[in-house]
Amino acid sequence: MNIDMINAAAERLRGHARRTPLLSSPFLDELAGRRVLVKAECLQHTGSFKFRGGWSALSALPAEQRREGVIAFSSGNHAQGVAFAAREHGVPAVILMPADAPRLKIANTRALGAEVVHFDRATEDRDAIGARLAQERGLTLIKPFDEPQVIAGQGTTGLEIATQAADQGVREADVLVPCGGGGLTSGIALALEATAPGLRARPVEPEGFDDTARSLLSGRIERNPRTTGSICDAIITPSPGQITFPILSRLCGPGLVVTEDEARRAMAAAFTRLKIVLEPGGAVALAAALYHGDRIGGDAVIAVASGGNVDAELFCDALTRFGDGS
Amino acid sequence: MNIDMINAAAERLRGHARRTPLLSSPFLDELAGRRVLVKAECLQHTGSFKFRGGWSALSALPAEQRREGVIAFSSGNHAQGVAFAAREHGVPAVILMPADAPRLKIANTRALGAEVVHFDRATEDRDAIGARLAQERGLTLIKPFDEPQVIAGQGTTGLEIATQAADQGVREADVLVPCGGGGLTSGIALALEATAPGLRARPVEPEGFDDTARSLLSGRIERNPRTTGSICDAIITPSPGQITFPILSRLCGPGLVVTEDEARRAMAAAFTRLKIVLEPGGAVALAAALYHGDRIGGDAVIAVASGGNVDAELFCDALTRFGDGS
The missing domain is CATH 3.40.50.1100 (Rossmann fold)
Structure with missing residues (x-):
C-alpha cells in the first residue's frame, strides 16, 4: 500500500470520478475562527467518496x-x-x-x-x-475499506486536496476526515504524506463510536461496544481495519469526536453557507472544524464532507433545530 | 458587448470565482429521457452566479x-x-x-x-x-443586469459550460437558463455563440412572470403585469433589459415556462440526486429539463442551477411535498 498505487488509481479514475470542489464561506471562517476549506465529496457520483x-x-x-x-x-x-x-x-x-x-x-x-x-x-x-x-x-x-485498491481509490481525494489547498495558499493544516473503517482516512493520509507534507490527516468520529480515536491512543485496534443506533450510520464500523490501522497509526494526528447534535448543526451550516447536502456521517469533520476549534491548530483547517445520502426527514429535522449552524 | 469582453472578464475572475462543476445523475437522465447536465452555480461564492x-x-x-x-x-x-x-x-x-x-x-x-x-x-x-x-x-x-461588464461576468459561466460539456462528449444541446432581466442568459448566449455553436441558450421563467418568453415571441420588450408574489423572487424583473434583449432576441431559442410546483419538484430532485441546495428561481431550468422534455430536442440538455439562497422552511416544504422529485 503506497503512493504509487494511489497515483495509478488516479489515472484509472481520470474522466470517470468527479474532481469535487474545495468550498469555503466567510461565514464559516468566522464561526471557526480560522479559514475552513470543505472538500465536497457529497458531489461525487452516487453522493459519496465510495x-x-x-x-x-x-x-x-x-x-x-x-x-x-x-x-x-x-x-x-x-x-x-x-x-x-x-x-x-x-x-x-x-x-x-x-x-x-x-x-x-x-x-x-x-x-x-x-x-x-x-x-x-x-x-x-x-x-x-x-x-x-x-x-x-x-x-x-469488493470489501468496503480493508482492501488496497479501495484505499488507493479513496486516496485520490487526498491528491486533489493537496493541489486545491495549495491553489488557495494553504500548505499547513489539519485535514479532518469522517472515519469508519479508515479507508478514506488512510488513503488521504498516504496521499498527503507524499504530496503535501504540511497537511496532516485526522479521523473524526461520532461520540460512542470512536474506535479509531481510541485505537490511535492505545496503539492497538480497539472495538466499539455497539455498531448500531447512530444517525451517522455511514461511518459506523466495529473497528479500524487490519490494513488501514497501521497506516492511520503511522500518519494520522489524534482523532476528534463530535456529538450527533454537532453533526446536525454542521449539516445546517453546510446547507446555509455552502449549498451542499450532507448526511450526518458526512458532516462530522465539518462539525469538528466548526465546533472543536480548540483541539485544532493553525490558521486554516480542511474538512472532508464525505457523503450526502440522507433522507429529507432527517435533513429537515437538522435544519429546523439548528438554523444556520452558527 | 462581445466575446472579447467575456474572455477579459474570465481573465479577471481567474482565481477569484469558482469553476463550478457540471453535475449529473443517472436518475435524472432516466426521469428526463435524455442526458441532463447541471451547471451548479449555487456553489459559486455567495450562493449564486451574481x-x-x-x-x-x-x-x-x-x-x-x-x-x-x-x-x-x-x-x-x-x-x-x-x-x-x-x-x-x-x-x-x-x-x-x-x-x-x-x-x-x-x-x-x-x-x-x-x-x-x-x-x-x-x-x-x-x-x-x-x-x-x-x-x-x-x-x-453596479446595475444588476443591464450593464455590459455585469453581462460579461455572467457570460463566463457559458465559457465553462462549453468546455465542461465538450469534456463529457456533449456538443449539441439546449442550455436552459433561469432568466430574470437576462444578464446571465445573454452572457451565456454570447459565450456559446463564440465557443460552442452547437449549444443554444434558452431562457426559463416561472408561470405568470414570462416577460422574456413573450418578448422573444413578439420581437419587442414585453412587461410582466406584476413583479411580486412569486417564490422565484430571485428571477422576477419587470422586463428584459435594453442591452440584454437584443442579444436574447438574436441568439436564444424559445423561452420555457414552468410552474412553481415544478420548481419545487426540481429542488427536491436536486437534493436527492445531486446533493445541492437550490432556491426556487435557481431550479426553474432544471424543472424545464426534467418535466418539459417534450419542448426540448436532442439527446442531452444542460440546465443552469443559478442559485441556492433559500430559507430552510421553503426548502423543507418542497422536500416534504415532492419526495425525490420524480
Missing part, C-alpha cells in the same frame, strides 16, 4: 475476472459506489443487503443496475452466503 | 474610481455578490434595500462588509436616494 474506491477496485481487476462480475456487502454508500462503477464498466454487480434495509436504498441500488440479494440478519450468515455466491458465479468480492 | 457579474464590474473600474466604492440596489443575490466582490477588493459597498427586506438577507449583506441603507418602498424613491448617495460619496452604481 465511488472512487469502487471504481479503483473494479478497474484494477484483470479484464477476464472483472467480466464475471463483483459482489459487495453493504446497505449504504459502498453498495451504490460499487453498483455504479460496475454499471459503467458494463459488468454485473451483486449487492448483499439485509432484508430490512431501507427500501429507498434497495431501490436506488437496483436502479443502478445491481442485483440485490437479501439475507435475514437474525438467522443467516452473510459471509457464508457471499462466499457461496462468489464461488458459484465467479464474482470478486 | 458574484461573477459583481466581480467583473468592480474589477473593470479604473482603480481610482473603484477606491471610492460602489452602490447596488438589491434585496437578494446581486447585493451579496457585489458586497463580497467589494470586500475582496477592499473597497466600500453600499447596498440600498427596502426596509422590509428579509432580516436574514440584511444580516448576511452586512456580514459581508457592506453598508446597508434602507428606504421605504411605499413613500421613498429608490433611484433618487441611490443617485444622491452616489453623487455625495462618489460611488459607482
